[in-house]
Amino acid sequence: MKKEKAVVVFSGGQDSTTCLFWALEKFDEVEAVTFHYNQRHEEEVEVAKAITEKLDVKHRILDMSLLSQLSPNALTHKEIEVEDGEGDSLPSTFVPGRNLLFLSFAGIVARQIGARHIITGVCETDFSGYPDCRDVFIKSLNVTLNLSMDDSFVIHTPLMWLDKAETWQLADELEAFDFVRHHTLTCYNGVIGSGCGECPACKLRNQGLENYLQQREGADV
Numbered sequence: 001m002k003k004e005k006a007v008v009v010f011s012g013g014q015d016s017t018t019c020l021f022w023a024l025e026k027f028d029e030v031e032a033v034t035f036h037y038n039q040r041h042e043e044e045v046e047v048a049k050a051i052t053e054k055l056d057v058k059h060r061i062l063d064m065s066l067l068s069q070l071s072p073n074a075l076t077h078k079e080i081e082v083e084d085g086e087g088d089s090l091p092s093t094f095v096p097g098r099n100l101l102f103l104s105f106a107g108i109v110a111r112q113i114g115a116r117h118i119i120t121g122v123c124e125t126d127f128s129g130y131p132d133c134r135d136v137f138i139k140s141l142n143v144t145l146n147l148s149m150d151d152s153f154v155i156h157t158p159l160m161w162l163d164k165a166e167t168w169q170l171a172d173e174l175e176a177f178d179f180v181r182h183h184t185l186t187c188y189n190g191v192i193g194s195g196c197g198e199c200p201a202c203k204l205r206n207q208g209l210e211n212y213l214q215q216r217e218g219a220d221v
């Protein structure tokens with residue numbers, strides 16, 4: 001059987017780490033790609049590096065610092081407050097074009113190493129108003145990538161229709177629950193594991209975890 005290779009867009013957070021475990025189960029060869037774009041917390045790249053070392057996964061870090069030059073937002077500029085979008089406005093953490101650029105670069109990496117599969121942790125259920133996390137965008141980009149390189153990439157989005165509790169469940173099914181819980185960084189304030197507990201990312205993550213643990217306990221009784 002042909003060896004199947006995959007590229008995982010990897011930030012070191014809960015979602016992309018769960019995707020990394022998912023990919024490691026599905027594909028023979030997995031490479032992680034992390035984009036460095038002057039994130040609010042440099043730790044993010046360090047955490048991504050540490051996780052791939054622990055899991056013995058080949059890791060590539062690509063410099064995308066031009067993204068923060070192009071569009072000031074709360075993830076790349078410390079002076080901008082992290083806020084949820086109110087009404088129709090997008091949250092201050094929205095980085096315009098991020099997934100478009102990241103997935104395009106992941107496609108170029110995939111092409112270069114002979115990988116057909118690209119995995120991203122985007123999710124429409126909890127998409128917080130980010131337009132480039134929607135399924136229709138991913139499907140459209142998949143077509144565009146294939147046309148642009150005359151290739152047959154498959155973009156996988158294992159978390160697309162899961163809520164945060166179900167994402168914890170998936171990690172558990174992949175026997176990665178404790179790993180994801182303790183080694184990943186989701187918090188906007190740069191606190192690894194359970195995080196600061198206060199920022200929007202922590203609230204979403206911890207609420208999902210609580211819900212999942214309750215369900216699990218209920219199932220055990």
Ligand SMILES: [Zn+2]
Nearest residue numbers: 187196199202
């Ligand atoms: Zn936090």
